[in-house]
Amino acid sequence: MAVAWLADNAARLASSSTACVAKAGGNRRLTVDARINALELAISRILLFRLGAATEEPDGVALDARCTLQTLEQLSSERLATLSRRVESLTPAHIDDCRRLLDSLGFATHTADGHVESEALCAALVRQGVADAACSEDLDVLAFGGQRLLRGFYTPADEMMLIDADIALAELGLTRESFVDLCILCGTDFSATLEKVGPITALKLIRQFGSIERVLENDPAIRPRDGFQFQVARDVFLQDVRPPFTDRAQVVPRPASSRLAGQPFDPFAPGVQHPVLQ
Structure with a gap:
């Protein structure tokens, strides 16, 4: 090993x-x-x-x-x-400033509370068809079930990387559930990993046995690290998340208006017209 x-x-x-x-x-x-x-x-x-x-x-x-x-x-x-x-501390005021700026520019916003991961919400929006892809550097979006992840969106570069989860799963020969187990073995914020098992070995084990339980049952030489709570991580990734928006019309950007800058504004107030986020 x-x-x-x-x-x-x-x-x-x-x-x-x-x-x-x-x-x-x-x-x-x-x-x-x-x-x-x-x-x-x-x-x-x-x-x-x-x-x-x-x-x-x-x-x-x-x-x-x-x-x-x-x-x-x-x-x-x-x-x-x-x-x-x-290092610079991120304060609630910074978050509120960003939200107000986006609102003023005509974009719908939502702030995730402590009960659900923001990546899970982004993945749910993609699954629901509200968004085409999630823009993030965090691969957890794929583990949460987001079909498409766009990386490099926030950095100046000639190219961005689009990851299509359906294509990736087909080429890896994995189901959604076995892919989540692979992600857990590769390392997540919600669980430790197995001793002496890196990404390549993890993929081989999941392909061979199908799940973490079967890996542990069939290879007694493999030892979990302290804090290996794979079921907790699995529950987090597979939880049913209700997206904050259910229709593309709810997130279509409005034309930006200079008169909105610095003023309180509810983008979803009755009568507000939203021109679809492609």
Whole structure:
């Protein structure tokens, strides 16, 4: 199992490192995260070779334990400093300002309460046909049953990524329920995962056994981590969520009006005409 986890981890890090190098291009300096990934990748490849899982010793890789720990400490400190500079508390006033701005621009808004995840609401709106896709970087939208997820919508880029869940499930050979179990094994906010099981191994196990229960029943060597509450996570993802809007006409944007800026306005007041959000 250790070898399988290392292989999964090395594959993930190699893919991530390749993407980071391609994105950086030329002689641009890699980010702290990219340098940490590169170091972890080198360690994983060395361990795979020493465990006999790799036939060739990694080229140009010679790591001293003390030096490696010092490097990781330095990079972790740099990462912490970078993240600390980005921290800014989000207040209710900020949220209200955003809502009022969107209302003034003619867009329908809804604020999720603490009883339901915002990603679940977005997924429900797509399933209901009220929205064409959910714009989010959070893949939980797919686990919540959203058929289409648009990533990269909020960042300046030449391309965005559209993920169609129906196509993905067909190519993976999974049902909605087994896909949710796969997501849980890959890691979510609602449950811990299984020891030494990465995404590649998780997909193999779900394809072979169909559910988390059957995985645990048929492979006693697999051990859950502390906090592995897969049924709790499953209930969250499969819960029946009522969307705040049930018809596209309720979310069609109105023409923006400068006279609305800074003034209280109810976009759903009687008589308000809404020109469909495509």
